[in-house]
Amino acid sequence: MLIDFFAAVGDVLSSESTYINGALFAALLAFAATGEWVAERSGTLNISVEGMLLSGAFAGALGYHLAESVAVGLVFGAVGGLVIAAVQAEMSHRLTADQFVVGLTLNILIVGLTGFLDREIDPRADYASEVEIPILVDVPLFGKALFGEPWPFYLLYGLVPLSWWLVYRTRWGLELRAAGENPQSADVSGIDVNRRRRQSIYYAGLTSGLGGAYFLFARLATFDDSVIGGQGFIAIAAVIFGGWTLWGTMAGCVLFAGALSFQLSLQGLGYELNTELLQALPYLVTIGAMAIFARWVRPPAALARPFIRGLK
Amino acid sequence: MLYALSVAVALALSSVIVEATGGDWWPVVEALVDGSIKAPGRWGETLGVAAPLLLVALGTVISAKAGLINIGQEGQLLVGAAVAVYFSFLIGGPGPLNVVVLLLFGALGGAVWASLAGLLRFWRGVPEVLSTLLLVFVATQAVGYGLKWQWLLLADEASRGNRNLVSEQLATDNRIPRPDVFGNEFPVTAYVALALALAVAYVLARTVWGFRLRMLGHNPRAAQRSGVSSTTYGATALAIGGAFAGLAGAAMLAGGGFSFGNYRLVPGFSDNIGWTGLLVALMARERALPAVVAAFVFAGLRTGAGFVNSTGVESRITDVVQGLLVLALLVPPAVIFLRDRRRARAAATERV
Numbered sequence: 001m002l003i004d005f006f007a008a009v010g011d012v013l014s015s016e017s018t019y020i021n022g023a024l025f026a027a028l029l030a031f032a033a034t035g036e037w038v039a040e041r042s043g044t045l046n047i048s049v050e051g052m053l054l055s056g057a058f059a060g061a062l063g064y065h066l067a068e069s070v071a072v073g074l075v076f077g078a079v080g081g082l083v084i085a086a087v088q089a090e091m092s093h094r095l096t097a098d099q100f101v102v103g104l105t106l107n108i109l110i111v112g113l114t115g116f117l118d119r120e121i122d123p124r125a126d127y128a129s130e131v132e133i134p135i136l137v138d139v140p141l142f143g144k145a146l147f148g149e150p151w152p153f154y155l156l157y158g159l160v161p162l163s164w165w166l167v168y169r170t171r172w173g174l175e176l177r178a179a180g181e182n183p184q185s186a187d188v189s190g191i192d193v194n195r196r197r198r199q200s201i202y203y204a205g206l207t208s209g210l211g212g213a214y215f216l217f218a219r220l221a222t223f224d225d226s227v228i229g230g231q232g233f234i235a236i237a238a239v240i241f242g243g244w245t246l247w248g249t250m251a252g253c254v255l256f257a258g259a260l261s262f263q264l265s266l267q268g269l270g271y272e273l274n275t276e277l278l279q280a281l282p283y284l285v286t287i288g289a290m291a292i293f294a295r296w297v298r299p300p301a302a303l304a305r306p307f308i309r310g311l312k
Numbered sequence: 313m314l315y316a317l318s319v320a321v322a323l324a325l326s327s328v329i330v331e332a333t334g335g336d337w338w339p340v341v342e343a344l345v346d347g348s349i350k351a352p353g354r355w356g357e358t359l360g361v362a363a364p365l366l367l368v369a370l371g372t373v374i375s376a377k378a379g380l381i382n383i384g385q386e387g388q389l390l391v392g393a394a395v396a397v398y399f400s401f402l403i404g405g406p407g408p409l410n411v412v413v414l415l416l417f418g419a420l421g422g423a424v425w426a427s428l429a430g431l432l433r434f435w436r437g438v439p440e441v442l443s444t445l446l447l448v449f450v451a452t453q454a455v456g457y458g459l460k461w462q463w464l465l466l467a468d469e470a471s472r473g474n475r476n477l478v479s480e481q482l483a484t485d486n487r488i489p490r491p492d493v494f495g496n497e498f499p500v501t502a503y504v505a506l507a508l509a510l511a512v513a514y515v516l517a518r519t520v521w522g523f524r525l526r527m528l529g530h531n532p533r534a535a536q537r538s539g540v541s542s543t544t545y546g547a548t549a550l551a552i553g554g555a556f557a558g559l560a561g562a563a564m565l566a567g568g569g570f571s572f573g574n575y576r577l578v579p580g581f582s583d584n585i586g587w588t589g590l591l592v593a594l595m596a597r598e599r600a601l602p603a604v605v606a607a608f609v610f611a612g613l614r615t616g617a618g619f620v621n622s623t624g625v626e627s628r629i630t631d632v633v634q635g636l637l638v639l640a641l642l643v644p645p646a647v648i649f650l651r652d653r654r655r656a657r658a659a660a661t662e663r664v
Contacts, residue, residue, distance in 0.1 A: 045441060045442075047383075047445075087639070091639065091642060091643070091646075095642070095643060095646035095647065095650070096646050096649060096650065097642040097643070097646050098594050098642075100381070100383055100590075100594065101591060101594040101595070101638065101642060102639070102642065104383075104587055104590065104591060105591060105635050105638045105639055106635070106639075108584070108587070108631055108634070108635050109631065109632060109634075109635025109636065109639075110635075111631060112628045112629070112630070112631020112632045112634075112635060113329075113628075113631070113632045113635075115626075115628045115631075116329070116333075116626050116628040116629050116631075116632060117333070119626045119628070120333035120626065121333075230449065233445070233446075233449060236445070237446060240442055240446075274457070276453040276454070276456050276457035276460075277453070277457070279449075279453050280449065280450045280453035280454065283446040283447070283449045283450045284450060286446055287432070287438070287443055287446050287447070287450070290432070290436070290438040290442065290443065291432055291436045291438055292436075299439060299442075303439070303441075304381065304439075304441050310653075
């Protein structure tokens, strides 16, 4: 029994497709989680990231349908994410509506809307072409996974460091973090707290929209309203798991995507296993990590607390 | 006025979406009204959906009053239903008694699931917003696992027919009665939910316990100073919130009829009732009595959706209508709030 298990793990770890699948899911999570991380640092728990991904995927398909070009599809995807972000940001951080109501509603709304439009329009997309980086792609096992991907994948290599730089090395980022930690003080020192929060949600919409479109062009090529299937919530889990640091978040993405692709590969190789446990793993690991580290790693102090000047 | 305007905008937007894709919007509206109220037997159906929504919303109101953001009702509901099924078949008492057992274990299951978040919150300091959300997905997988094994929830081969992953069907005398009122039948849980709404409103507004809970929500520090333990009261409020969600799950199972798994636990049993119930509570601005109205409206949109398909327009449009309506109903209170503040501030500066 145990030997079987190790044999299975060995098989999975030595198959290249595990790494390719893992990179695919990790990239989807990373696109979403990067933006979500920025949003959470500004103190807003942007629960509509699931909707942003789905909207991005649908808009990406629509873009390809209209222009026959992956690049146009990606732009559409980003816009699709931004539309959701606009509703979320303006309603919860300008009109002071409850951010969870807005987010949950948007998630339901977008599943319905994209499902509806998909039946009516039925956009067709295609796979993005793969770009191989010479030499590096020949590294055994994970060379193809990291350096032989559909080209939108490589956007991540720029996006993640850019996000880090924006949040930690610019004035904008400092103000954003102040809005997330102590909005009252930030407000007194002249920062428009809700404006920073809105901007951070727009950023999340941009990256998640790109992520949704990337996923569409890298894996599916046809849209379906179940394509995202809760990955947005896993991205939120990754941010929490990472203790609200960017590198921790990325580690969470890799870990959770790894668990997912591990499960897929095991099934692909014909092993039986407890799929429920593996699917619950990201959430269990995150809850466990929070329970263990909650005393040391703390969320942005004003996370999920709305800021209205003069109240509280 | 503002409400009418923003609802009109939402409806107009939905009709534009329908028209733009080549449908007609008026039949859709008619179908929605028919399916939720007008057609024979439909408002009973709507009440049957409204009952669990209201129960979930009431639980949310209680935990929200204590200043806790519980967004995991979907999972608590599912766990409640699963625990209810498991124990009702394990104990298997005589009919009506077993219904009570079922409901009690449903509430217990939901309470335990919510208390996990409470435990993490007050023992380890994990924010309950995050843990309740994450526990939803754990609950889905856990119940899915249970439905794979006969010693847990799965029905034996003879009674599940050609379906996998379903639980045993509740026996007819283990179901909640659905009396017929003016040609509409709905489970008596609708009355129970209404009575509980009144009870919750009373307890929160008129009892010491409710007062302490509200104090904790409004100003934790002042509450702590006057002897309200945030741990005891907070954990209790969270557990009660979960109990209501679990009760809703058990009530759906035992009284839901065809719309909720037909007296069986099936994968995806919770069917967004938990999420929608949370929306009901938030729409009602965390007050028990307005939640009654909100629950009925949301239930109507759900039951009305069943009739939309016959108009040739994809029935998914009701999700869109529902979403747009919620967003539309969020705008007026926010606008009024901001306007009042601006006026108050203007008045204050004039006085100086």
